[in-house]
Amino acid sequence: MTHRAGRHFLQIPGPSPVPDRVLRAISAQTMDHRGPEFAEVGRKALDGMKTIFKTDQHVFIYPSSGTGAWEAALVNVLSEGDQVLMYETGHFATLWKKMASKLGVEAEFIEGDWRGGADPDRIETRLREDSEHKIKAVCVVHNETSTGSVSPIAQVRQAIDAAGHPALLMVDTISGLASIDFRFDEWGVDVAVSGSQKGLMLPPGLSFNAVSEKAFEHSKTGGMRRSYWDWREMAAINPTGYFPYTPGTNMLYGLNEAISMLHEEGLDNVFARHQRHGAATRTAVRHWGLEVLCRQQGQESGVLTAVLMPEGHSADAFRATALRHYDISLGNGLSKVADRVFRIGHLGDINDLTLAGTLTGVELGLRKSGVPHKEGGVAAAMAELEQTRFETIAAE
DSSP states (O other): OOOOOSOOEEESSSSOOOOHHHHHHHTSOOOOTTSHHHHHHHHHHHHHHHHHHTOSSEEEEESSOHHHHHHHHHHHHOOTTOEEEEEOOSHHHHHHHHHHHHTTOEEEEEOOOSSSOOOHHHHHHHHHHOTTOOEEEEEEESEETTTTEEOOHHHHHHHHHHTTOOOEEEEEOTTTTTTSOOOTTTTTOSEEEEESSSTTOOOSOOEEEEEOHHHHHHHHHOSOOOSTTOHHHHHHHGGGTOOSSOOOHHHHHHHHHHHHHHHHHOHHHHHHHHHHHHHHHHHHHHHHTOEESOOSTTOBOSSEEEEEOOTTOOHHHHHHHHHHHHOEEEEEOOGGGTTTEEEEEOOSSOOHHHHHHHHHHHHHHHHHHTOOOOSOHHHHHHHHHHHHHHHHHHHO
C-alpha cells in the first residue's frame, strides 16, 4: 500500500464522515456501565434523542445496526399472522418487507416505481378497503436511501386518519433523522426506526426506536416472543440512565457530542443546509445532462442524490474509476437499479466546500470514464449555492 495524500472523500449516503469532535468523544476511556457516573451519560443520550426525534414519548437505544431496530419495531407490536401494509419506495423498503415476512408477518406491498416516495392517496384507498381492520400497521420509509426519494409522513398519517383506520404508523427514518425534518409527535408516528451512521454523524453501531404511548401499551400484551429487543425491558431501567444489558458505552459518548453539535447549529439550520446541498447537487446533475432518479418534484432528498447513467454505461465502472483516480467513494445502485445508478451522499458534517470538492470529483470521474456529459456542472451548482447563501444571510 502506498500513501495517498489528502482527504478521502467518503460521499456515500452513509456511513457519513465522523467529525473530529465525535471521534475524540468516542476515544475516551471506557467507564463502568453500572457505575454512578454512567447514569448521567445514559440519561443524557436518552433525553437528547427525544429532542432529535421531536418527541416527549419513549426512545430506546440498542447496540446494533439499523436492521436490529427494524426487527425491534416489528416484534414488539406485531404477532405472527398479522397483516401489515408497506410501500415499495426502493431497496430498503423491500428489505424491511422481507424481514417482516421472515418473522411470519403477512406483508402486503403497494408497488412503486422507485422514483418517488409513498403515495398517501393509495394508502388511504387500500385502508378504506380493509373494513374489518385486519391491517395492523402501515410501514413507510421516510428517506429511501437507494433512490433519494422522501415520503410525506405527515400526509401518510392524515391518510390513515381519513380512512378511519386504527393501524399503527411505523416509519424507517434511518437515513432521514437529523438530516431532514422529522416530527414524531406532531406527525402522529407510532414507531420510528433510526441508526447512528447517517445524520447523527457516528460510526455504525447504535440504533433507535421512538415509540408512542399507544404502541408501547400495545407491546405489553401483543407482539412476538422477544428478549434482546423487548421495549419493556428497556423501559424498566432506562429512567435511571442504565440499560438492561451492556450498552455501547463509547458510542454513547459520541452520540452525546453529536447531539450537542446538532443543537449548536440548530436543527432547522441542519435541515436547510441539507436541502440546499441537495438542490445544488441536482442542478449539477441536470447540467451534466444526466437524470436524477427521483422524478417526483418536492420529494427529492437532501441526504443523497441518485443519478441514472446513460444507456450503455456502467455506474459501477464509473465509480471504480472515480475512486481509483480521485479518491472519492460514491454509493452503488442496489437491486433493481444495480449498475444503472450511482449515489452522491451529501449528508452529515459537510459544508459548501465539501460539496464543491465532491461534485468536482464526480465531474472529473465522468470525464475520465468517457461518460457523455456537458462540462460545467460544478460551476452551475456553485452559482446556485452562492445565490442561496446570499438569500439565507439576507433572511437572518
